[in-house]
Amino acid sequence: MYRHHLSLWGILAGLFLICLPSVSMAIEYSGFGGYPAYPQADNSRTESIFVHTLIPGAIQEEGVVVVNNTASSKTLLVYAADSTPSTGGAFACEQLSEPKDDVGAWILLEKSEVMLDSGTSELVPFIITVPAEPAVGEHNGCILIQEKSTGGEQSGKVNISMRTGIRVSITISGEIKRELSITDFSVEKDGDFIFLSPQVKNTGNTSIDTDISVKINSIFGSTKKEFGGNYPVLRGETSIWNYEFKKPFWGGVYVASFTAAYDQNSGAEVGKNTDNTLVSLHSPNIRFFSAPQLPAIFLEISGLALICFLTILVLRVRKNIKIIATTWVKKKIRSGDTIQSIAEKKAISWKKIARANRIKAPYVLKSGQTIIVPPKTKR
Numbered sequence: 001m002y003r004h005h006l007s008l009w010g011i012l013a014g015l016f017l018i019c020l021p022s023v024s025m026a027i028e029y030s031g032f033g034g035y036p037a038y039p040q041a042d043n044s045r046t047e048s049i050f051v052h053t054l055i056p057g058a059i060q061e062e063g064v065v066v067v068n069n070t071a072s073s074k075t076l077l078v079y080a081a082d083s084t085p086s087t088g089g090a091f092a093c094e095q096l097s098e099p100k101d102d103v104g105a106w107i108l109l110e111k112s113e114v115m116l117d118s119g120t121s122e123l124v125p126f127i128i129t130v131p132a133e134p135a136v137g138e139h140n141g142c143i144l145i146q147e148k149s150t151g152g153e154q155s156g157k158v159n160i161s162m163r164t165g166i167r168v169s170i171t172i173s174g175e176i177k178r179e180l181s182i183t184d185f186s187v188e189k190d191g192d193f194i195f196l197s198p199q200v201k202n203t204g205n206t207s208i209d210t211d212i213s214v215k216i217n218s219i220f221g222s223t224k225k226e227f228g229g230n231y232p233v234l235r236g237e238t239s240i241w242n243y244e245f246k247k248p249f250w251g252g253v254y255v256a257s258f259t260a261a262y263d264q265n266s267g268a269e270v271g272k273n274t275d276n277t278l279v280s281l282h283s284p285n286i287r288f289f290s291a292p293q294l295p296a297i298f299l300e301i302s303g304l305a306l307i308c309f310l311t312i313l314v315l316r317v318r319k320n321i322k323i324i325a326t327t328w329v330k331k332k333i334r335s336g337d338t339i340q341s342i343a344e345k346k347a348i349s350w351k352k353i354a355r356a357n358r359i360k361a362p363y364v365l366k367s368g369q370t371i372i373v374p375p376k377t378k379r
Helices: 294-327 339-346 350-357
Strands: 032-036 050-054 059-068 074-085 091-093 107-109 113-116 120-129 137-147 163-172 180-190 193-202 208-218 223-233 238-240 243-246 252-262 279-282 286-290 329-332 370-373
Touching (some): 032 163, 059 113, 074 107, 074 163, 107 137, 180 286, 193 208
Antiparallel strands (some): 032 059, 074 113, 107 120, 193 243, 208 252, 329 370
């Protein structure tokens, strides 16, 4: 299960039922779509989003290039709609049938539909007319391109229509406020995975490009995993990202944290920061324990058992060495003595005498040689 939510500025693609809100999609791909006709040279984001800063009452001329990259001819609807937040604070577009109260109502397209042969495109001009007294700050809408339906519901089947959307971001000049706050950070365990969910709220009046960095460190400070990226946080919305971390094989105690960095300067806009230093927000640290995986538990228990065995063995050896050093006595070898005969008299293994005296094979004793042996047994 992958729950990482990406709030893109307007480049997402997919298929949707026409009765549902559509997430703003890829502007051009292997099907049909569109892109801004006049991108700004100093803002690469305008290659996929319409971005303008306008004053009340302003009129802005624009255009969208509608593209058909499919293998067949298409009749495509082109229309404007207001935006709506989707789950997790992402950008989405309302439906054609829904009333327009914001940017969707400001846009007048020269055409409402185009017929395109396979592999062709067409420029559709449109005008953005800003009302006389709009609220200061950012307003969002969509230009949507949708395949024209060939019929409604038939024989109990639901007619499916595809559409793609391009975000239209209009910032009304005035007192611009750019401010974020961290509202939550959670760590949840689910099966073999741990999900880290940072959450921030945009308390300003314009969207903010935000650099999110989530780190998982060991308790000793070394970084084990790092997630993140640059995501928009829409005006007045709360954005949540869910990052997936596979539980470590050996388990352990970890510390999770995240930072959110953004340009607080009022001169920043969608896709373009100023030269000011970014403001960084830091979450509290969350310490969590991850249990080892079952194979790791088996290996750890086996390793612990081996350590215990070796420890006991070493302790026994040390004890024997101490006993030999403190209690054994010297014995001078006489003619006829062998290591086996001496061991038999002392009732111990001849190998133990050999080890204590470092006698090597063939374990022959010489007359006059001095060795150490157990003391005489008291009777």
